[in-house]
Amino acid sequence: MKKFISGLAAVLVTTTAAFAQPNIMPALPQGKPVVITGAMIHVGNGQVISNGYIAFDKGKITAIGEGAAPAVTGAEVISAAGKHVYPGFIAPITDLGLVEVESVKATLDESETGNMNPHIRTLIAYNTDSKVIPTLRSNGILLAQPTPNGGVISGQSSVVTMDGWNWEDVAYKTDIAIHLNWPVSRTGRGFGGGGFPGAAAAGADAGDRTQKEIDDLYAYFAAAQGYATIGKPAVTNIRFAAMAGLFNGTKKLFISVNNSKDILKAIAFIKKFGLKGVITGGNEAYLVADELKQNNIPVILEETQTLPNRTEDDVYLPYKMPKMLQDAGVLYSLTGIGFWRQRNLPFEAGTAAAYGLTKEQALSMITLNTAKILGIDKTVGSLEKGKDATLFISKGDALDMITIDVETAFIGGRNVSLDNLHKQLYKRYAEKYNLKQ
Amino acid sequence: MRKILLLCFILGTVIRVAAQGTFPVNGAWDTRPGLYAFTNATIVVSADQTISKGTLLVKDRTIEAIGPGAAIPVPKGYIAVDLKGKFIYPGLVDAFTGYGLPAPAAGGGGFGRGGGGGAAAARPATPAKTGAYGWNEAIKPEVHVGTTFTADVARAEALKKLGFGAVQAVNRDGIVRGTSAAVTLGDEPDNLVMLKDNAAANYSFSKGSSTTSYPTSLMGTIALLRQTFLDAAWYKTSKDEYNITLDEFNKIQSLPQIFEVTDPQSVLRADKIGKEFGKQFIFKTDGKEYQRMDLMKATGGSFIVPVSFPKPYDVEDPADARNITYAQMKDWELAPTNPSALEKAGIRFAITSFGVDNARDFWAAIRTAMEYGLTEKQALRSLTEIPADMLGISAQVGTLAKGKHANFIISSDNLFKANTTIYENWVDGRPYVVSKMDVLDIRGNYTFNMDGSPALTLRIGGTTPAALDATIIRTGADSVQARGTLTRNGDIIGLYFDLRKNPAGNVRLSGYISGYSPVTMSGEAVMPDGTAGRWNAIRKDTLANRGGRPEAAKTTPVTGPVVYPFLAYGNAEIPKTETVLFKNATVWTNEKDGILKNTDVLIEGGKIKAIGKNLSAGSAKVIDATGKHISAGIVDEHSHIAASNGINEGAQSVSAEVRVADVINAEDINIYRQLAGGVTTSHILHGSANSIGGQTQLIKLRWGKSPEEMKFEGSDGFIKFALGENVKQSNGGGGGFGQNVNLRFPQTRMGVEQVYIDAFTRAKEYKAARAVKGSTTRRDLELDALVEILDGKRFITCHSYVQSEINMLIHVADSMGFKINTFTHILEGYKVADKMKAHGIAGSTFSDWWAYKMEVAEAIPYNGKLMHEVGVVTGFNSDDAEMARRLNQEAGKAVTYGKMSEEDALKLVTLNPAKMLHVDNRIGSIKVGKDADLVLWSANPLSIYAVAEKTYVEGVPYWDMEQDAVKRKALKAEQGKLIQKMTEAKAGGAGTQRPGGFGGRGPRLYECETTEADLDQLIGGNH
16 A cells, blocks of 8 residues: 655645545435436345346435336437436445645545544544545445544544535434544564664553553543443533434444454444444455454454455455355445545456455445445345335446446436546547547 | 782783783883693594593694604693693684674664664765765775774673683674674783684675664665675775775775675565675574575575574463464474584584574574584584684684684583583683682581581582572481572581471571581571570482483474564465366457466466367366456556565656666565466565665565575566655655755755756766766766666656646656656556547556545546556556455456446456566466466455466466465464464473564554654654
8 A cells, every 4th residue: 555645734735635626526316316227236235136227316215127228208218228327325433535635735624533433423524525535436346434533532433425516415424433443562673673772662652551551441441331321411522522422323433453362352342332333445254254243343344455464365365255255144334545546446346356255245235235335235235116216327347347337327316426536537548639538 | 919829839920921012011010931731632623523531732823743652752841731631622712792892873673763863864975984984874895903903801701601712703783884803812911812814804784883873774784785896896996085984995805705684585675786796705694594595595605593492481471472463373382403403404604602692592593403404514614613714813713723812612521412511711821710620629528517417418419510509308217308598608518407397497507518528518607596505417329320411312493494584474385386277267358369268278387378169178186166256467557565574666757777686585475365366477666755766676476485486587677766846855744754854955846856857967977978989977876767768678657646746747758768667656647648648658557546535536536447448558556465365356446436447346356457567478477378367266356256266377376265265274283383382392491582462563564654763753653
């Protein structure tokens, strides 16, 4: 992964970065019914309807099935013969809209100062005018979960759709989760296994320090839990107030944790407070899959296109991890990494299909499974009657870069623009060089 | 107070005096004859000669005579010591210690750490040391240990306990460390212990305490050494300047040359630079030669190796055990074989105590090495004659001979046996008592009488007469066996024990040895209730087997094979070139034939032999490739894998002198991982920290071969240039380029242009000056590289992003008269593709990267397509160990974005980079006569579903998915076996070490922007 460069307040930033492309307009509400016919429909739940139709009106799917579509009065009919229809892909755990240029501090809004920030919210910082968003939309990513990542308790995330005038427009489900970076076990050896000066001696201390951090977390959550039961606190604590939803089941706790032992600790923590927990990252989730399954704790994996942690690991281990979780019966999903790289999310899923998953399982991993984990599966994530018409048509298999070709996309029935900065620059220079596009 | 000595009844306390020194004396002179005669000893004169019943005469500081007792009568006036049954050995010689010197300065471990890196920010290039010294503080040939050495009594005692009598004292600070001194461990004034003041010249790859910012990397270190050799040669005839550093450097060249290195690859690096300048180094290593013994032998060098074998790891917890690398486990198993492996290979080597602190561990390690096959003769030679010879002090120490220093050891038995006790270690004719000789051995069973108690038995045991334990035994109705705590100080005895009942509680005894035949002890006993009485104990018998268990005849332990490279997925035997016929494949030829369906490919002798339908197999192995695809191996134009200790020498804006070729790391797991992604050739680049970076190296991914063998033979030399934010240090602090932020020129794109103009202007003037007959112009490796560019012998690949700077460099090149071969990254290449085309410059870009910094705000995934359409030779590169292993799919994105034809898309990562690198005559396409660098894919190689099933480099199947599954299984099994072995070792009482932490033990990954300082921050958890 490229190192994200942050730091020095680079003041050279009165850039173009934060401004919308004036010529890419958010879509209008769905005006009339739409019927897509003759398509191979990937439902998102594992099913495929070859030669299927899908009809939607006022933003909701009204019919879906195989064969000839029922007549819908006044509908726009889109023939998608030989093409594919997919539910909109969902990019969870992303700093999309919170970061515009990684190295420019002025454009970074994903990490707040301080360790315990359950009260901060990504939604209101989400920049609908980011130039990055349309580049994801063009590859079928239609929903995202802008997520904070600083400190220990990073703050709250929301789910947004990928098209709108402002954050109020795009808010899909607000403040769904609180994000916690689990204290990492440190045994005090450094790079390359060789250690560094003083590290070996620090080993035991480091272990104690981690345990202290965990103890502090227990204490903090216990206090927040207590606070949540007070009807009218004498002194308001907006941090604890923000956490109340964790204890009544209206908010989930997303714990970023990788090491198998740490995951076990995180599971114990979730159980202790009776929370709805989600493991994110989960590099070693495959080693504790049974425990995750027993406790119904889902996992959002970070990238398949990454390197194994250990020299000894199967060279393809990250590619195979989704299959391992699938076989273990754990509910799992996938995020790309960062923000601009999320446009590769379909290919990250495709990689898992090359190494064990079926293509439809790989699709579920970035649609219905994600919707379930985010708690939005009643309305999105798969193509079923009554759900949102958040979907797209691709000329070919959308999990493979040589066939993906997103022609049309709908978010809640609205036909969204698939133009983006890159296409525009391509056009501009193709014209300069007098090339056919 | 000094310990009581063997001869204390005569001498009282020994007073150290210079026999006849220059120092004034306070009071009356106390000069003693120092005459000793040791008789009846088994004298091991050297590894090759032993005298039984020998006599050794010592006169003051030297050996006066040595030989069979019959031949040497003891003259009058000699203090005679009867050593019947005992052994005399030459005092040991340690060729590598820090004895008598301050502890090495901070930062001695590596690059950019501690003193080195931290201080670097303060000093971009200023002379660090006042006076007429050289510019780089890490080059300090003027340091002479002989002038700063001072004897260290405590440290000397520790070494003498091990058996050493003479050592080399090395200043372990800096790249050129000056001279070491050979000294004895005598407890005398510094003037008298010096054996040789300039024993050897010393070197390392560690800048130590130097505050000069350069070098920040290993390749910079090697470049600095190389330049120093040249400068010193130039200085011999130069009248231009007075330079103490160069003068001293020249003076120390005739001495033995010792290079402190670590692993075999660092030995090879040191050896290479040595050979360049006609030097043969002696290598002081970490003792890992067994990992590449053939190459170590080929250096022709001698070695100084430690016996600090790794301790077993704590492996009980499977989760923690996972954090121990296979290489660490394997090293634990095989490190003790190193000395015997060196011996078998016929390599001359000395053994140092370096890294081992106490006598017990040192001798245990020597014995362990012997269990693994090190012979006693070799062990002794490596501890005496060889180090003495290396240091040029053979005439003084190392063996026992008339006229040599009276440095010898008196031991109870053969020095290399497990229960042997070193009694005394004589240095310069003065004794140091390690363990008292002729101590009354009181071990045995005693009849033990104590007032108010029935008769008991006292058993005094222990491994040596000095290490005692006690057991009190009561038989009968209330039988009991209790451990006692026994203390002995001369003839005074103390003992306490708890019989648990009758009486319960501690019984405390004090007493003394009251009789000798039989041994009798008696004294006062105090009961738990405070009442006092008398006790005595009379020895009934001596213990039958007082040495503890007899030494079992040990067999050489069985160890697993060495694998190449020495890490997981290494091969015990490197696979060989195969003759293979691939039947019925879809063949992406990258030639005018395009993509051929149902076609056979025959490879033989590392080359492509035939392409066609229904080829006959002959003797070839046949692989059914029906439904599969074959492409040329992937070529990565921009990679940073397989390089050690830094890919950026960023301390200066021009570092054309550094060479990635010097630091190729054949032990990088990413080589294997990338083979698993179909990569066969990688261009290993210097990073992008500075405008003119370093010389690059093209390698083939020959997994398991040596660094030299990985190099793409005969390929053109390239050099990395860089433009934009990285070189102007825009993104410093917190991440990026921590060093020298806002100090180093340039800080703007305007400055970058002038760096080039200045550098090439200097290079032209330099070239002209050197061309003059009889020129005395100093050879400058930095300018040499630039001259090569001007001469069209070295080719530029330039890291670049935005159109303005690309345009700038094209103009600079035109005006200065050089060519740009490739713009790499070149994310705005699409904006100036016409100019690139006009100048014949290739573009090697990312498929779809953008938004990670300001200069990629307009990077687009259509860049490759646009450049290609305009006619630029276009490729996709990785700059990333992860992306490199799916470059085929990155190429697929040219289809996604811009709908490039699939045939052209695959060329982006095969034929086109091969063209850019001037090796398309050998690789990049499937054509008869070209190298058999092929990949067998499960599907269309551009597809996300394509899996590299087999990857061949010159017909060698370095990657084979089926073979990999076998290897993984074997790896698990061997790890299991090693863990069992470690658990047993731990149960057997071996000390252990903790496993490493999660995620903190992978190989270092480098990208363009990585500096060693960044890695330190990562280590600190600050990314």
